[in-house]
Amino acid sequence: MVYCLFAIVGIISLYTARHYWFTLNRLFGFQRHPYIDTDTADWPQVTVLVAAHNEEKVVSHILAALMSVNYPREKMLVVPVNDRSTDRTREIIDQFCLEHPGRIRPFHRTAGKGGKAAALKDAMELVDTEVILIFDADYIPGAGLIKQLVAPFFDPEVGGVMGRVVPLNVGTNLLTRLLDLERSGGYQVDQQARMNLQLVPQHGGTVAGVRLSALREIGGWNDNSLTEDTDLTYRLLLYGWKTVYQNRSECYEEVPETWQVRIKQIMRWAKGHNQALATYGFRLLFGKHRATLRERIDGFFLLGVYIMAPLTLLGWLLALAVFYEGIAPLHGVIALLSITAYSAVGNFAAFFEIAAAVRLDYTRQRVCLLPFLILGFGVSIFSVSRAFISQLMAPLTGAQFHWDKTERFRTTP
Amino acid sequence: MTATLACAALFALTGALFLVPLIPAIVELRLKRDAKALNVIQQYAGDIRHFSQGFRSYTADLLEPLRECVSSGGTATGTLPHGDQCLLLGSPDAAELLQPGSTDNTCDFVVLAGANITLPGGITFTKELFASRQITAGERCTYRAILCDSDVRLGRASHVSRWAHAAGKFQAGENCDLFGRISSEREIELLPGCVFQRLNAPRIAFGAVNETQEREPSIAISSEALNKGIAATRQLVDNDLEIAPGAVIAASIVTRGNLTIGAGARILGSAKSHKQMTLGQGALVAGSLISVSTIHIGANCEVAGPVIAEHGLEIESGTHCGTTQKPTTVSAPTIQIEEGAVVYGTIWARQEGQVLPCK
Numbered sequence: 041m042v043y044c045l046f047a048i049v050g051i052i053s054l055y056t057a058r059h060y061w062f063t064l065n066r067l068f069g070f071q072r073h074p075y076i077d078t079d080t081a082d083w084p085q086v087t088v089l090v091a092a093h094n095e096e097k098v099v100s101h102i103l104a105a106l107m108s109v110n111y112p113r114e115k116m117l118v119v120p121v122n123d124r125s126t127d128r129t130r131e132i133i134d135q136f137c138l139e140h141p142g143r144i145r146p147f148h149r150t151a152g153k154g155g156k157a158a159a160l161k162d163a164m165e166l167v168d169t170e171v172i173l174i175f176d177a178d179y180i181p182g183a184g185l186i187k188q189l190v191a192p193f194f195d196p197e198v199g200g201v202m203g204r205v206v207p208l209n210v211g212t213n214l215l216t217r218l219l220d221l222e223r224s225g226g227y228q229v230d231q232q233a234r235m236n237l238q239l240v241p242q243h244g245g246t247v248a249g250v251r252l253s254a255l256r257e258i259g260g261w262n263d264n265s266l267t268e269d270t271d272l273t274y275r276l277l278l279y280g281w282k283t284v285y286q287n288r289s290e291c292y293e294e295v296p297e298t299w300q301v302r303i304k305q306i307m308r309w310a311k312g313h314n315q316a317l318a319t320y321g322f323r324l325l326f327g328k329h330r331a332t333l334r335e336r337i338d339g340f341f342l343l344g345v346y347i348m349a350p351l352t353l354l355g356w357l358l359a360l361a362v363f364y365e366g367i368a369p370l371h372g373v374i375a376l377l378s379i380t381a382y383s384a385v386g387n388f389a390a391f392f393e394i395a396a397a398v399r400l401d402y403t404r405q406r407v408c409l410l411p412f413l414i415l416g417f418g419v420s421i422f423s424v425s426r427a428f429i430s431q432l433m434a435p436l437t438g439a440q441f442h443w444d445k446t447e448r449f450r451t452t453p
Numbered sequence: 454m455t456a457t458l459a460c461a462a463l464f465a466l467t468g469a470l471f472l473v474p475l476i477p478a479i480v481e482l483r484l485k486r487d488a489k490a491l492n493v494i495q496q497y498a499g500d501i502r503h504f505s506q507g508f509r510s511y512t513a514d515l516l517e518p519l520r521e522c523v524s525s526g527g528t529a530t531g532t533l534p535h536g537d538q539c540l541l542l543g544s545p546d547a548a549e550l551l552q553p554g555s556t557d558n559t560c561d562f563v564v565l566a567g568a569n570i571t572l573p574g575g576i577t578f579t580k581e582l583f584a585s586r587q588i589t590a591g592e593r594c595t596y597r598a599i600l601c602d603s604d605v606r607l608g609r610a611s612h613v614s615r616w617a618h619a620a621g622k623f624q625a626g627e628n629c630d631l632f633g634r635i636s637s638e639r640e641i642e643l644l645p646g647c648v649f650q651r652l653n654a655p656r657i658a659f660g661a662v663n664e665t666q667e668r669e670p671s672i673a674i675s676s677e678a679l680n681k682g683i684a685a686t687r688q689l690v691d692n693d694l695e696i697a698p699g700a701v702i703a704a705s706i707v708t709r710g711n712l713t714i715g716a717g718a719r720i721l722g723s724a725k726s727h728k729q730m731t732l733g734q735g736a737l738v739a740g741s742l743i744s745v746s747t748i749h750i751g752a753n754c755e756v757a758g759p760v761i762a763e764h765g766l767e768i769e770s771g772t773h774c775g776t777t778q779k780p781t782t783v784s785a786p787t788i789q790i791e792e793g794a795v796v797y798g799t800i801w802a803r804q805e806g807q808v809l810p811c812k
Contacts, residue, residue: 072763079653081782291493292490330689403487406487
């Protein structure tokens, strides 16, 4: 029991060190933005896929935004992937097609397997360009975003591109404000540090791009995956393709406004990540493939982020058990020093990361909300652990995963 | 005090202490002082002409008075919406630029010139300069920003602090410092010794490019190659790679070590190296050149696609990047480019670019 606890503390300490490494790199290290200066080029043909399932509240906004980007008109085709919508999504898309002839080619899917990956897989019959960009329907791209996301594909090693997601509905309630802070930390620090250090920036499946030939080489979209973006990141990595992150390619999104929606979302992410860990974890670490040593290690850490929640819970239980068993796992002084050191430094790693992100974003007052992140942390740790347990129990209970679309809240553009 | 009261007081005090760090959070949550979405730029402020277009809009109302000055051959003064004093010049005479009695050769007006204007050397313009006709300037002038609807010719050792845009040709003499954004609708020509950051024009010539260097590029086109899958067929190499002189490679090359492309070799896709990349004389690349480290491009090479070096770039004389029909971007933190090289499109040195004399 004690050794198990030591192991968990050791793993948590590694993640803590990783948080600090990323944050310090972001604050003081060399920042890589190699493709962002590419403002003039012979731009390639690009297909923009817009994943839409019952998106009547938001789909018109993204289509309008895409019609006004500064990418050469004759080189960009927008394909709204209307996945079995039962609301007015189809009608809205068709209206846009009439208003912008030749620039939008809709893909209306009325049957088939559920989920974004399955819909994108079917929509590939309309795609013949080497560069594909993907947006969820609640995103609002700016005028220069398409060029910024296409530019990295001039690099022959780049298979995937990821831009930065910025919440639009920040001020709605406490949850949206906490999610805004989490997104800042995740993108402004985590993703960019991975880019700086040539580790494994994660493909997010939206505000993102993928190279058609790379996608074909890795076997196309995996419609058995719960999170097609994580799955794509690792398959690209194993085949020697880089995913790059562009911190300055920012795009607005809508974050969940209710805890129920947030819990569903994070549980789906956790299950998808864990599925990818089970599928690719061992192969990534020990298999024969093109990833570098640092990519193998960082990739494995990234795959394990959602395992940390149940591990932490287990650690708490073990610590209680050890205490009530009367076991003294460490010499008193060492224990005291360890606990003091961890309390002073370790507990604050994630907070330090988010505070650094807020500073890098030149915002000031929102950092005051940091103490409330404990609330978000608490909800996440139990939701992710619940997802993990239900995933473990699934073979016994026969439970089938069904893809939950994230509910939209937008009422005005 | 009873034990119960003491316990209650202790709990209350503990609770209050626990709440102290939450006070700023609660205040921020209630007041929403910083609850707006981050300012994601929805319009493309990165466009090199962003500032010049803004300045044109800012001064649009003065064009009619400027025409009147040109008709009468006189000058006029006025105040712009933000309070800046402006000077409208209707004749080529630049004597009005300096205020009477001025000893420091400083012009504090926003200057709008309606005729061809010849500027004497040594003047410092603390505000923007607009000319609807040609600007021919003397040596050692300092400009905040220049907008010209015709050609601009800066004398040697001039200095531009923020931006300059010319509808015609933009020429800078030797040893000019051109910070910020310099753009032209036609052509930019910089002589040796010039320092630059970001340049954009259909054709950017470094030094006086002679006729033998001014040739029509022969290379294939990057986007066509990309869409036909030529660039997509890639060869991954884990170590250093040397491509023999004169070799023809019908694929893209990615090396995790150094990459050396021999003289006269032809890469029909793109090339990337994780370490140093060197192109021999006369090498030809149909796609892009990318290096996580540095790139050295030898003399008389041709590169069709973007050239991106994360740490530094050197380009020798006679090399062409992009074509008239297919402009491209050349970017690195530091760029050293010899006279005789030509870039079609954009060249962007985040820290500093230098034009060197031909060896």
